Structures are given as C-alpha cells and as structure tokens.
Amino acid sequence: MTKKFNFDVTATDGRARTGVISTPRGEIRTPAFMPVGTAATVKAMLPESVRATGADILLGNTYHLMLRPTAERIARLGGLHRFMNWDRPILTDSGGFQVMSLAGLRKLTEEGVTFKSHIDGSRHALTPERSMEIQALLGSDIVMAFDECTPFPSDEATARRSMELSMRWARRSREAFGDRPGHALFGIQQGSVYRDQRQESADKLREIGFDGYAIGGLAVGEGQATMFEVLEYAPAMLPEDRPRYLMGVGKPDDIVGAVERGIDMMDCVLPSRSGRTGQAFTRFGVVNIRNARHQDDPRPLDEHCTCPACRNYSRAYLHHVNRAQEIIASMLLTWHNLHYFQELMQGLRDAIAEGRLAAFVSDFHARRAEGDI
Numbered sequence: 129m130t131k132k133f134n135f136d137v138t139a140t141d142g143r144a145r146t147g148v149i150s151t152p153r154g155e156i157r158t159p160a161f162m163p164v165g166t167a168a169t170v171k172a173m174l175p176e177s178v179r180a181t182g183a184d185i186l187l188g189n190t191y192h193l194m195l196r197p198t199a200e201r202i203a204r205l206g207g208l209h210r211f212m213n214w215d216r217p218i219l220t221d222s223g224g225f226q227v228m229s230l231a232g233l234r235k236l237t238e239e240g241v242t243f244k245s246h247i248d249g250s251r252h253a254l255t256p257e258r259s260m261e262i263q264a265l266l267g268s269d270i271v272m273a274f275d276e277c278t279p280f281p282s283d284e285a286t287a288r289r290s291m292e293l294s295m296r297w298a299r300r301s302r303e304a305f306g307d308r309p310g311h312a313l314f315g316i317q318q319g320s321v322y323r324d325q326r327q328e329s330a331d332k333l334r335e336i337g338f339d340g341y342a343i344g345g346l347a348v349g350e351g352q353a354t355m356f357e358v359l360e361y362a363p364a365m366l367p368e369d370r371p372r373y374l375m376g377v378g379k380p381d382d383i384v385g386a387v388e389r390g391i392d393m394m395d396c397v398l399p400s401r402s403g404r405t406g407q408a409f410t411r412f413g414v415v416n417i418r419n420a421r422h423q424d425d426p427r428p429l430d431e432h433c434t435c436p437a438c439r440n441y442s443r444a445y446l447h448h449v450n451r452a453q454e455i456i457a458s459m460l461l462t463w464h465n466l467h468y469f470q471e472l473m474q475g476l477r478d479a480i481a482e483g484r485l486a487a488f489v490s491d492f493h494a495r496r497a498e499g500d501i
C-alpha cells in the first residue's frame with residue numbers, strides 16, 4: 129500500500145477525467161460518488177453492504193461526532209475507521225456547513241463559529257484549528273479546510289467578505305494541519321456565482337497549496353442551471369493534476385453534468401435519505417414506491433439492476449414494507465439507490481476511459497422520463 133496520497137488521471141474525454149486517488153487505506157476510482165455516513169453510520173446499511181455497492185470512500189461528519197460521542201472518545205477507541213468498522217478511506221467535512229444549517233445561537237467572528245448543540249444545548253466553538261484537531265482525532269484520510277459556505281443568494285459585497293474570510297481560514301487550516309504523510313487536506317473555493325471572486329479564491333488556494341480542491345458554495349438553492357453556469361468556468365481555475373470535489377451534489381443528472389465539466393468527486397445525502405422516504409432512482413427516472421399503483425406489481429424496481437432489492441423483491445413487496453414502515457424498507461431502498469449511484473459512476477468512468485462520454489450522456493438523458501415512473 130502506498131504511504132502517500134496521489135492522484136493519477138488515466139484518461140480524459142473533453143473536460144471530463146477518469147483516474148485513481150491512491151491513499152494508504154486504499155484506492156478511490158474517479159469520478160467518485162461518496163456515500164454519506166452522518167453519525168458514523170451510513171443509515172440502514174452495514175459497512176460491508178456499502179462496500180458491496182461499489183463505494184471506495186465514504187463521508188464522516190465532524191459536526192455530529194464532535195457533539196456526540198465527541199472526537200476525543202472516538203480517538204480513545206481507535207479512531208473513526210475502527211469505530212464504524214470501515215477500513216477504507218474516509219473524508220470528513222470541516223463542520224462549518226452543518227453549524228450554519230443545524231446549530232442554534234450561532235456567533236460568527238474572525239476566530240470561528242460558536243454555537244449551541246442541537247442535541248443538548250451545550251455551547252461549542254469551531255475554529256480552523258479546532259476543526260483540524262477534530263478531524264485528526266477522527267483519523268480521516270481526507271480533511272476539509274474550515275470554511276464558511278456562502279449563502280445563496282448573496283450580493284457581491286457579502287459574497288466577497290465571506291470568501292475572503294474562508295481564504296484566511298484556509299491558510300489557518302493549512303498551518304494547523306501540519307505535515308501528515310498519507311493524509312490529505314483539501315481547500316474549498318468560494319465566491320458564490322461571481323466569476324472574479326471564484327478566480328481570486330482559486331488563486332489564493334493555489335498559493336497556499338492543497339492536496340485537492342473543493343468547489344463549495346454550490347447546491348445551496350441556486351438551481352441546476354446556475355450551478356452549471358459556475359461549473360462552466362470554476363473547475364478549470366483549480367489545479368488540473370489534483371482532485372476536484374464538488375460538495376453536496378447531487379441528483380443523477382447533476383452528477384452527470386458535473387462530471388462532464390471536470391469534477392472528480394461528489395457527495396450527497398440524496399440516495400440514502402430519499403431511500404428512506406421511498407424514492408428509488410432507476411435508469412428510467414424516479415419510482416416513488418409509496419404510490420398505490422405499485423401495490424400489485426410483481427416486477428422488480430428495475431429488471432436490469434443486480435442489487436438485492438431488485439434481484440429478490442417485487443415492487444408490491446417494497447410498497448408494502450414501506451407503507452408498513454418496516455425497517456427492511458429503508459435497508460432495501462437505500463441499498464438500491466447507493467447501488468444505482470455507484471453503477472452510474474462506473475458507467476461514467478468506463479465511458480470516459482473509452483472516449484464515448486457524449487454517447488453515454490445522451491443515452492442517459494434519452495432513457496429518463498420526467499417525473500415519477
């Protein structure tokens with residue numbers, strides 16, 4: 129196993145790339161979709177099942193774990209990999225994004241953010257230094273710089289103040305991270321939807337120097353068209369020999385569009401969260417299994433799919449256990465959705481490697497009905 133962190137691009141097709149990120153805990157095939165393990169678990173899935181869907185890496189959650197059971201306790205117990213029985217790479221976000229969306233009584237200063245725990249009301253502080261310490265205690269392989277996700281919409285002046293704060297925090301994150309062979313620190317570009325600010329942010333991150341570069345501040349309500357407008361120019365502002373990670377994306381068609389525009393890594397709660405609500409993603413579009421029209425349907429969700437839900441169960445059964453709120457409903461639909469997302473990524477990687485991405489993308493869109501099927 130390599131002791132270092134490396135990224136090798138093995139083929140390109142237009143702006144799209146396919147490659148491999150090598151880490152001491154294993155390789156990550158890109159473009160990669162990273163399932164989300166919110167509180168040290170990918171909900172309704174065993175780690176070996178997550179691996180069976182084809183995932184090479186998953187996301188941990190600094191904000192939740194720092195509150196409960198605390199990063200110090202997880203470190204005492206051997207780190208997050210041991211704790212959650214996942215021995216492959218883990219990427220952890222820096223916590224700021226969640227503070228802004230979950231915590232109460234937040235106070236943001238140059239130093240960082242103080243907030244009240246949404247669990248027990250206790251007060252906490254997150255700074256670049258504390259975020260680096262927490263992510264080191266968790267033992268994550270890819271650490272995210274501590275940033276502020278600029279809200280959307282923001283006027284230019286607000287976006288600039290936010291981006292410049294994040295860049296000062298990026299430098300503090302880099303300094304606090306230190307030199308940890310085999311571990312990577314990713315910087316996060318901000319600048320909202322303003323091209324000049326995106327360029328300044330990219331230049332600042334490049335000057336500081338990171339192992340990978342994330343595009344932050346998107347998938348925050350701007351809509352797909354605006355997100356794609358930013359992705360027409362933002363990825364190319366980042367070093368081409370380093371992984372580019374688009375945070376929080378997304379629906380299958382968001383993923384395809386992002387990969388076409390040069391993105392290598394993505395994460396989203398969608399496949400797992402929607403699986404628990406009865407939404408199944410298929411190559412033909414979304415099936416809402418709660419709909420009464422499925423109650424007598426003996427067919428699988430997707431007869432081309434090889435996941436356990438599609439191999440062994442009918443839509444009628446999935447409809448029934450979902451309506452009855454049986455635990456197996458969450459297990460089967462989560463497994464199916466994560467399997468579908470990983471199969472989509474494998475299709476993209478193969479298409480780029482064989483120089484036929486355009487055909488893959490037009491076939492992807494042609495198959496999909498609008499709305500529920």
Ligand SMILES: CNc1nc2c(CCNC[C@]34C[C@H]5C[C@H](C[C@H](C5)C3)C4)c3nc(N)[nH]c(=O)c3cc2[nH]1
Nearest residue numbers: 164166189221222225226277344345346347375376
């Ligand atoms: C959805 N759109 C979106 N997400 C975003 C995230 C979080 C990425 N997912 C990690 C996360 C977030 C939550 C939910 C799960 C587990 C854990 C807590 C880590 C994924 C972001 N994170 C940071 N640090 N900065 C951003 O600008 C940003 C923008 C986003 N836009």
